[in-house]
Amino acid sequence: SHHIYLLLLGGDLYVAPIERPKVILIPLLTHTATTSWAMDIADKFPDAEVIGTDLSPIQPEWVPPNVHFEIDDAESPWTYPENFFDFIHIRCLFGAIIDWPALLKQCHKHLAPGGWIEVAELKLPFESDDGTLTKDSYLYKWCQYSLESGQKSGRTFEITDKMYGWLGFAGFTDLRERNMRVPIGPWPKDAKEKEVGKYNLLNLMEGMDGFTTALLTRFLGWKPIEVQAFYGNVRSEMTNPRIHSHFRQ
Numbered sequence: 718s719h720h721i722y723l724l725l726l727g728g729d730l731y732v733a734p735i736e737r738p739k740v741i742l743i744p745l746l747t748h749t750a751t752t753s754w755a756m757d758i759a760d761k762f763p764d765a766e767v768i769g770t771d772l773s774p775i776q777p778e779w780v781p782p783n784v785h786f787e788i789d790d791a792e793s794p795w796t797y798p799e800n801f802f803d804f805i806h807i808r809c810l811f812g813a814i815i816d817w818p819a820l821l822k823q824c825h826k827h828l829a830p831g832g833w834i835e836v837a838e839l840k841l842p843f844e845s846d847d848g849t850l851t852k853d854s855y856l857y858k859w860c861q862y863s864l865e866s867g868q869k870s871g872r873t874f875e876i877t878d879k880m881y882g883w884l885g886f887a888g889f890t891d892l893r894e895r896n897m898r899v900p901i902g903p904w905p906k907d908a909k910e911k912e913v914g915k916y917n918l919l920n921l922m923e924g925m926d927g928f929t930t931a932l933l934t935r936f937l938g939w940k941p942i943e944v945q946a947f948y949g950n951v952r953s954e955m956t957n958p959r960i961h962s963h964f965r966q
Contacts, residue, residue: 718809718920719753722837724913725897725966730758731806732895733833738762738803742827743769744791744810744820752777754808759784765803792820797827805834811841812867812874812932821887834889840877840965843901850962855950856901859929866932877965901955901962914963922952 726732741762743755752769759767759781767781770789780786792815805824814820824834842860843850850857867874876883884892900914901921921928925948933939939947954960 718917719757721899721913721916721920722754722808724909724916725899730754730761731804731835732893733804733835735804735833738765738832740802740829741765741767741804741806742797742802743767743806743808744824754806755784755786756780758806791823792816795823795827799826800829801827803829803832805832806837807835808837809839811838811876812863812870812872814876815871817876817879818883818886821883821889825888834884836880836884837966838877838880839899841874843962843964845961845963847961849960854954854960855947856954856960856962859947859951862933862937863929866929866936869936870932897966898963899966901964902958902960904958904961918955921955925951 723730741758755767755769759765763781763783765783767784769784769786770791771786772788772790805828807824821834828834841864842857864874881892881894898910899917900910902918903911903915905911905914930941930944933944933947934941955962
């Protein structure tokens with residue numbers, strides 16, 4: 718998904734107007750994409766200290782000298798000094814956080830005056846502009862089951878419509894929002910969107926098990942064989958060029 722973001726942002730790593738940050742935080746490196754972002758941002762700002770946190774020691778050993786990873790839970794009280802970070806980058810943590818307002822309040826507390834926070838999350842359910850993705854489709858139902866199981870787990874997937882308010886409640890000002898369409902599959906005619914769609918399809922196909930299998934079995938009571946049969950139908954619709962599905966990022 719790191720490459721997808723690079724395509725969406727025209728090769729940029731972020732949209733915040735940062736110039737020469739001294740300390741950068743990436744809380745909860747939940748996947749290799751955010752680890753790749755950490756290494757790329759460290760290369761871009763070699764004088765900055767880049768800190769990534771995660772619950773498990775799964776990060777690569779070979780990283781730029783100004784990057785280091787810490788085992789920590791971003792939802793626990795932070796031990797960093799107040800007003801410490803110049804840039805906090807959060808990406809794809811939907812379905813992973815119990816208390817978003819509390820997390821964002823911690824971010825505000827530890828962000829230096831004049832610093833920036835950037836939150837990049839996607840919106841469920843998937844949709845289509847031409848009605849080719851219907852509510853009785855397996856792909857749409859996958860989103861609905863994800864939302865349902867997320868609510869039951871206490872880690873909601875429904876955050877994009879609330880994020881602006883949460884950031885304001887946490888004390889952030891000068892709020893800016895960017896809404897991008899992210900196609901699923903190479904169906905768009907536009908060359909850039911077609912390229913994004915190809916990589917997005919690959920990301921979803923390969924990541925499906927990791928995204929929702931635990932949720933479907935633990936919180937909705939599905940059997941593993943039922944999950945895999947359902948995924949087969951979802952993948953079939955994902956690769957159907959007649960279904961012009963996308964999500965908002």
